Amino acid sequence: QVQLVESGGGLVQAGGSLRLSCTSSGRTFSRYGMGWFRQAPGKEREFVTAISWSGGSTYYADSVKGRFTISRDNAKNTVYLQMNSLKPEDTAVYHCAAQIDRYGGSDSHARAYGYWGQGTQVTVSS
Numbered sequence: 001q002v003q004l005v006e007s008g009g010g011l012v013q014a015g016g017s018l019r020l021s022c023t024s025s026g027r028t029f030s031r032y033g034m035g036w037f038r039q040a041p042g043k044e045r046e047f048v049t050a051i052s053w054s055g056g057s058t059y060y061a062d063s064v065k066g067r068f069t070i071s072r073d074n075a076k077n078t079v080y081l082q083m084n085s086l087k088p089e090d091t092a093v094y095h096c097a098a099q100i101d102r103y104g105g106s107d108s109h110a111r112a113y114g115y116w117g118q119g120t121q122v123t124v125s126s
Contacts, residue, residue, distance in 0.1 A: 001026050002024065002026040002027050003115075004022055004023070004098060004117035005117060005118070006022045006117045006119060007021050007022075007120060008120060009122045010123070011125065012086055012123070012124055012125070014087055014126050016086050017083060017086065018086065019081065020083070020096075021078055022036075022078065022096030023076070023078045024078070024079075024098060025077065029074060029077040030053065031053055032053050032098050032099050032101075032103075032104065033051060033052050033053050033098075033099040033105060033107060033112075034050065034097065035048075035050035035051070035097045035099070035106075035108075035112075035113055036048040036079075036081050036095070037094070038094045038095070038122075039093050040089075040092040040093075043092075045095075045110065046061065047061055048061055049061065049064065049070040049081065050070065050105075050106040050107055051072055052104065053099075053102065053103050053104055053105075058070050059106035061108075067083065067084050067085045067086075068082065069082040070082075081096075086122075086124045088124045090122060093119040093121050093122075094119060094120055094122055095116050095118075096116075097115060098113060098114070098115040099113055099114070100112065100113065100114035
């Protein structure tokens with residue numbers, strides 16, 4: 001059974017940085033694309049960024065492009081989200097997700113993901 005555990009959330013002032021981590025267990029991590037999604041109170045879940053199984057392809061939502069960076073360390077079964085220049089509108093619960101099919105790309109569609117972490121809260125104060 002695939003399990004995803006996020007960490008690294010917290011409270012930060014606008015302009016600050018955080019790095020989220022998501023560690024996977026239960027299957028061969030290196031064969032699957034990974035993504036980060038977020039959900040703010042009263043809003044629908046939205047795509048943030050994704051990385052292909054190989055790490056060679058990444059894709060970002062326009063709202064985070066140039067500020068956030070996704071990366072993966074297959075030896076540690078972990079995907080990271082480096083968040084810089086944080087804004088109050090980045091406040092949300094951040095979930096990592098693992099794709100259903102092997103050898104996937106940097107997919108932005110939630111339907112491609114079959115496994116989700118519990119989420120970690122990120123709060124950005126103004």
